[in-house]
Amino acid sequence: MLKINIDRDWEYLEENLAFLEHVILRDDWKKVDIPHDIAIEKPRRKDNPSGPDEGFTAGSNIFYKRNLPIDEELLEKNLILEFEGIMGYSEIYINGILLKKHFYGYSSFLVDITNYVHEGENTLLVYVNNTHKPSSRWYAGTGIYRHVWLRVGGEVFIKPWELHVESDILDEKKAFLNIKVGVKNSSGRKVKAKLxxxxxSKEDELIKESEEKFEIDGKEEKVILKGLEIDNYIPWDIEDPYLYRLEAKILMDDKESDIDSTYFGIRKIEVVPNVGFKLNGRVIKLKGGCIHHDNGILGSASYDRAEERKVEILKQNGFNAVRTAHNPFSPSFLDACDRLGMLVMEEFFDVWTAGKRAYDYHLFFEKYWEEDVENTIKRDFNHPSIIMWSIGNEITWGSGVNWEKEKGYTNIFEWSEKLSKKVKELDPTRFVTSAFCGLPFEAVKVEDVEEDNTVILGVWKGNEETKSRWGEITEKYFKYLDVAGYNYKVDRYEDDGKEYPNRIICGTETFPYTLYDNWKETLKNPNVIGDFVWTAMDYLGEAGIGRASLDENEAKNFLGGFPWLISNCGDIDICGDKKPQSYYRDIVWSLRKVPYIAVLPPELYGKKIYLRLWGWEPVERNYNFKGWEGKPLRVYVYSDADEVELFLNGKSMGRKIAGDKVKFKTFYDINYEPGRLEVIGYKDGLEVGRDILETTGEPIKLKLIPDRNRISSCYGDLSYIKIVAVDEKGREVKNARNKIRVEVEGVGKLVALGSSDPLSQESFVTNEISLYQGRALAILKIMGIPGELKLKAWGENLKEEEIVIKCE
Known part of the structure; x- marks a missing residue:
């Protein structure tokens, strides 16, 4: 079926469900385009029942309305609406008739409107209820936050999400394609047709064509299979993500009845005991990161460019795999993974029958899980980037089961089997996993571990009894899975590798603070196929899970109190910038050979810093500490060299051991002296690199850095512009907190302005913001007109700067 985007020209109204006639006739509807997340627009409050899980954001009841004009030609077609994602309990109405209810905010769904529209103006109404709080363990947003499409097909048409391609590599030159097409006849008569x-090719050259004749009875649905051989194929790989395009056309009496197309890749994936994960015959370790679905200061609004930029950033920072925690992601995100070469573990659910929050999906799971799994796999089947389906995350931590008795686990074992079998029935080509965490009914010893001035809270300590029970329980849970997902169980890799030599393990979540050990154990164990850090990118909600605190009592709270908004545990912040732990990862993964300097501010020197293993020492890429001259501070050096030597204003602070012996972290205690820090790394006595950090002057102007100087003029494309405070020498001033203002002129508009300040109470939908660590981010939306887009920015004691983006 053809896909027509209908994101534009909607209206919305915040209102409770009431008489539809009354709602539709209201005169206070506001214009809006999709994607839309109303939660990011509303003020955060301490007493919002969403709490720190959703960043103290507000819920909402909201109606969306759109006129759907249907002409005579369309009236003779089959018409199906495709909603990629609506966050909240949703109801879909056409001309006042309720056609569909949907309860999972992360799964796409279809609504057949063929028999409910008439020629002329039709009213599409969507009601979204997301006031039930708490309903999520992270920021979810509210509204129609992904694309909406109108699918149009002829009398005999290809069903949405049912043009599937499975590739089988025969040898180095030949591949075989198994094509499966779901077709439907709505004509009421028997039809002879052909596909x-x-x-x-990727270059859009026709390389193969064929056809298949078929007959189909009136009102019948059937599946048509076709096999095609491809000579001299180019495989899809993370280094060269080569994509083909398949076009399928239904012809009746040599006239087109329907057409559909899909991209696909030819690749081979394997998991082999004592070998690991293989892509196209090559063993690779998954350098993975977990991420949530939000797009930072955009909230949950899923723009194509926002999704693509996430993948670009992950790829640039060494990640080759991503886990969609803990739900299906948008098609645009998966498309970007296909194009850019990012492997994907796509997850279905955070909960099954037992909930983790009062109003989460466990209320609807037993009734709708199968529909959501089917829709997701059918929709995403052709993405070569997807290598694994994850049926659940930490299901054992749900409430409502008597964990004291083994029979309490029967439910979990049965559901693991049921979901796994369903997934393999729908897609036998990929691996199935589930992220398993701890055994909540065991008496696990928890300790606080002090490392110099840092106290790591809540470190789990196992014992022989839990080790035995772990084996007994996980054998049953993983029985029907291809890959055993271990959350925070790196300490079990070695023993389980010996005890279960055929068990393929993946570190589905690991702590960032133990990165060095995580990766060493992953490399050491061939049955461990990869490591997925929690998290690769910061996200909204689960506020403060990665925070550092000087207050032991406050730190023992799992999440931060108001006004915490951001998780603060990611390698990359919500504006897309690297944090110090990301540079440390570069060194652990052998991506960076130059040392890296980070500084613990002097006001924290000598104090006990409390953090959980999702946190990181609160170090900064900053050497501006006016008023602290002569006071001690700590300088961290991340390096894989044998030794490092730190210089303060040209004076050596001595050489120290670096590299593996100190897990790539060396520190110096010095007295603050404004000027220049320089570190040199040595291997075998020879210099291998150096890093410099300087005290800067006061910020005097802004520097504007666009992600692209020329962009598409297509409606909905985004321009990301970093706003950076610099001194008179053009050096970035990392401690600048100036208030800034922006204005936009031309063929676009400002859709978000924000910073990565985890405690900010400023709105992201105004044109004013305070810099955080010297930076802010503006996001501009293109309105579908060629021309120029101009951003002006200025601030307190900061000269005005402007930049022009060409939209072509």
């Missing part, structure tokens, strides 16, 4: 298949 025409055409395959195009």
């Amino acid at each position: 025409q298949f055409r395959i195009f």
